[in-house]
Amino acid sequence: MRYVDTVIIGAGAAGLMCAATAGQRGRQVLVVDHANKVGKKILMSGGGRCNFTNLQVTPAQYLSANPHFCISALKRYTQQDFIELVQRYQLAYHEKTLGQLFCDNRAKDVLEILLAECELGQVEIQTRCAVSRIRRVTDTDSPPELPETARFELLTSLGPVYCESLVIATGGPSIPTLGATGYGYEVACQFGLKVTELQAALVPFTLKGSWLTLAQSLAGVSMPVTIECRQQLFREALLFTHKGLSGPAALQISNYWYPGDALCINFLPDTDLETELRTWQQGGVKAELKTLLSRLLPKRFVTAWLALPELQQLEGRPVAELSRADINSLVQMFQNWSCVPAGTEGYKTAEVTRGGVCTDQLSSKTFEVKTQPGLFFIGEVLDVTGWLGGFNFQWAWSSGWCAGQYV
Known part of the structure; x- marks a missing residue:
C-alpha cells in the first residue's frame, strides 16, 4: 500500500501535461497507464511529426454540448504558451498550412519535452499498470496509517494506491491498436456522471x-x-x-x-x-x-x-x-x-472521439467534478472535440495545465 498526493490515469498528452504542472507545484504525482509505453498518440500523430498546436486556436474550433466550457482553459493556457514551452527546449518546428505547427524532425521530440517537464516535477510514471477498481475512501474504512487527505483507493496491478486527487486522462476509444479504450467513461458512470453520445470523429x-x-x-x-x-x-x-x-x-x-x-x-x-x-x-x-x-x-x-x-x-x-x-x-x-x-471507418482509424463526459458537471476553471471533490477529468475523455490541425493537442495542453494547478 502506498499514498501519493495525485494519481493520473493515462500517460497521453493531457495526462503528462497535468502531471508536469502539478509536480512542479510540489505535488507528489503518480501517472499510471496500462500501455507498454507513454504518449503513443503523440508519437504517431501528424505522420510521425506531431501537429502539436495551431496558431489560430479559438473556442469556435471545438464542438461540445456545452460550447462555453472550453473558453476559460483556452484563454488561461494558450497556443502561445505551449509554443514558448517547446522553444525553451529549442524544438525545431514549422507552420505547414492554416496555422498548423509540426515538428521539423520527429514527434518524439514533443514527448521528450513533456517527459523532461515531468522529471523536473519528480513525477513517477508507471506503464503496464492496469487499474481494476476505484473507490472513494470513507472515514469508517480508511486504514489508520493513511493521512486524512486520502480520498480514493485504486487497486492496480502493482498494488493498492491511495491519493487525494484522482485525474482521469484516458482519452477515448479511437485507434484501439494503440491501447485506447472507453475506460474513462466507465469511471465517469461509476461516480454518477453523464456521458454524451459517442461517435468516431476526424475519420474517413x-x-x-x-x-x-x-x-x-x-x-x-x-x-x-x-x-x-x-x-x-x-x-x-x-x-x-x-x-x-x-x-x-x-x-x-x-x-x-x-x-x-x-x-x-x-x-x-x-x-x-x-x-x-x-x-x-x-x-x-x-x-x-x-x-x-x-x-x-x-x-x-x-x-x-x-x-x-x-x-x-x-x-x-x-x-x-x-x-x-x-x-x-x-x-x-x-x-x-x-x-x-x-x-x-470507425474508431480503428478515427483520430478522436466526438462526445464524452458531460462538461456541465465539471468546473471549467479546475476540471474537478462538482459533486465529487478530488475527482478530475481532462483531455479527450471530455465532451470537447477539436478540428483537425493541432486543436485537440491544444485542448490536451490547456485542460492538463489548468487541472494541474489544482490537483
Missing part, C-alpha cells in the same frame, strides 16, 4: 454501391475542394480511397456528420464553372469538354466523372455544342455534388 468516410466503385477507380486522386454538412463548410484537400473519401476535407467534416447526412462537395472551389464554360463557347473554343476540364482538374477524375450516368452523354462533346441544360448538369455534378456516405 466509407461509400457503397456505385459510389464505392467510383471511389475505388479514383483511389489516390486528391484535389482541393469545399465540403459542407449541417451548415458547416471546410476548404481542404479531398482524397479518394479504396473505401471511400478521406483527406483533410473528409476528416474535418466528419466532426459534424451524423448517419444519413449528405455531404455537398464543390470540386472547383476557385472557379465559376458556368462562366468558364460560356467563356469557352463565346471564344469559339473547339476542344472537347474532357480536354478543357482536364486543365482544371486531375484527368483521371474528369474521365471518371464524365462517365457517370448523369454526364456520359456529354463525354465526347465539343464545348461549343453544350446547351443550357448541359451546362446546368455539369455545374451540379462538379460544383454541387451530393452523396450520403454509408458510414465511417
Whole structure:
C-alpha cells in the first residue's frame, strides 16, 4: 500500500501535461497507464511529426454540448504558451498550412519535452499498470496509517494506491491498436456522471454501391475542394480511397456528420464553372469538354466523372455544342455534388472521439467534478472535440495545465 498526493490515469498528452504542472507545484504525482509505453498518440500523430498546436486556436474550433466550457482553459493556457514551452527546449518546428505547427524532425521530440517537464516535477510514471477498481475512501474504512487527505483507493496491478486527487486522462476509444479504450467513461458512470453520445470523429468516410466503385477507380486522386454538412463548410484537400473519401476535407467534416447526412462537395472551389464554360463557347473554343476540364482538374477524375450516368452523354462533346441544360448538369455534378456516405471507418482509424463526459458537471476553471471533490477529468475523455490541425493537442495542453494547478 502506498499514498501519493495525485494519481493520473493515462500517460497521453493531457495526462503528462497535468502531471508536469502539478509536480512542479510540489505535488507528489503518480501517472499510471496500462500501455507498454507513454504518449503513443503523440508519437504517431501528424505522420510521425506531431501537429502539436495551431496558431489560430479559438473556442469556435471545438464542438461540445456545452460550447462555453472550453473558453476559460483556452484563454488561461494558450497556443502561445505551449509554443514558448517547446522553444525553451529549442524544438525545431514549422507552420505547414492554416496555422498548423509540426515538428521539423520527429514527434518524439514533443514527448521528450513533456517527459523532461515531468522529471523536473519528480513525477513517477508507471506503464503496464492496469487499474481494476476505484473507490472513494470513507472515514469508517480508511486504514489508520493513511493521512486524512486520502480520498480514493485504486487497486492496480502493482498494488493498492491511495491519493487525494484522482485525474482521469484516458482519452477515448479511437485507434484501439494503440491501447485506447472507453475506460474513462466507465469511471465517469461509476461516480454518477453523464456521458454524451459517442461517435468516431476526424475519420474517413466509407461509400457503397456505385459510389464505392467510383471511389475505388479514383483511389489516390486528391484535389482541393469545399465540403459542407449541417451548415458547416471546410476548404481542404479531398482524397479518394479504396473505401471511400478521406483527406483533410473528409476528416474535418466528419466532426459534424451524423448517419444519413449528405455531404455537398464543390470540386472547383476557385472557379465559376458556368462562366468558364460560356467563356469557352463565346471564344469559339473547339476542344472537347474532357480536354478543357482536364486543365482544371486531375484527368483521371474528369474521365471518371464524365462517365457517370448523369454526364456520359456529354463525354465526347465539343464545348461549343453544350446547351443550357448541359451546362446546368455539369455545374451540379462538379460544383454541387451530393452523396450520403454509408458510414465511417470507425474508431480503428478515427483520430478522436466526438462526445464524452458531460462538461456541465465539471468546473471549467479546475476540471474537478462538482459533486465529487478530488475527482478530475481532462483531455479527450471530455465532451470537447477539436478540428483537425493541432486543436485537440491544444485542448490536451490547456485542460492538463489548468487541472494541474489544482490537483
